[in-house]
Amino acid sequence: MASTYTPIATTTLGSAAATITLSSIPSTYTDLVMVFRGNNDAGANRAGYIRFNSDSGTNYSYTLLQGDGSSAGSGRDSNIAQSFFANVLGADTVAITQIMNYANTTTNKTFLSRGNSASTVTQAIVGLWRSTSAINSITLSLNASNYASGTNVTLYGVKSA
């Protein structure tokens, strides 16, 4: 059976780092799935950001739906230099991000992300990168902290055929 769900890259931090970059992403798949499992080194709730192809222009926007255990809410931001993909707090943080049709060169790129921390929040995020470029790199960063040692990110390529 042909494999249609293929690991492209995986990285586990040996020490704290401000960014995690997955580069040289081939254009041979249909969609991408990123699985994030990790923490920050601030010991406080931090926003996790995602940027494509190192584009720091204000070409990103997102809308989120979240529940913190007592109330549900929604928020968004527009024309920003990177998109939110999940809150990161505690070693139990897991985010699964699906980036559809990432290699096409005619449409802007949309992603869906599910951020999870059983101690803080569960979230669904839709993000947009207003670029028709094929995605060839992904960079993750945090608001005012580093990703903690042991943080693991794996990127899979999914083929439609």
Next chain:
Amino acid sequence: MPNTFVKIASVTVGAGGASTMSFTSIPSTYTDLLVKFSARSSQTGTDNSQANLTFNSSSSGYSDRLLYGRGSSASSASSATSYITWAGIVPAANATANTFSNSEIYVPNYAGSTNKSLSSDNVEENNSATDNFLTLLAGLWSNTSAITTLTLTCNGGNFVQYSTATLYGIKNS
């Protein structure tokens, strides 16, 4: 090229129903686990029943944070130090006939020596003004053991015939 998204096992409930859908002897050779299940409960007197999840037959150490919508507003809830974690809402005896829920549970690093986090998405659409659910959940099993057994149970009644669950293993290399 090796296949890195592999069906480990599948369960389909037969006539007479079943109190659980279980996967045992889960090998530790994958990186992550993914469970997809479609289910309905025989619980009487209600439209909905809760499906629960346990690992390794453990009855402690579960916590979760839940976001859900029922068609008019969204709400959030949480539990701590529970004996189970939530796996989703399933239709029960009063729900529209032949209607089943759909759910997906992702468990990263299930064989590692850290506590086990999970992400769960669940939907139940019942053609009803009030008894529909869309739920998103962050779950945690505070236990460092490798997961070798995964059990789905109904909070009330049994899983009815044609309820199904499939366990997949995903490798990162």
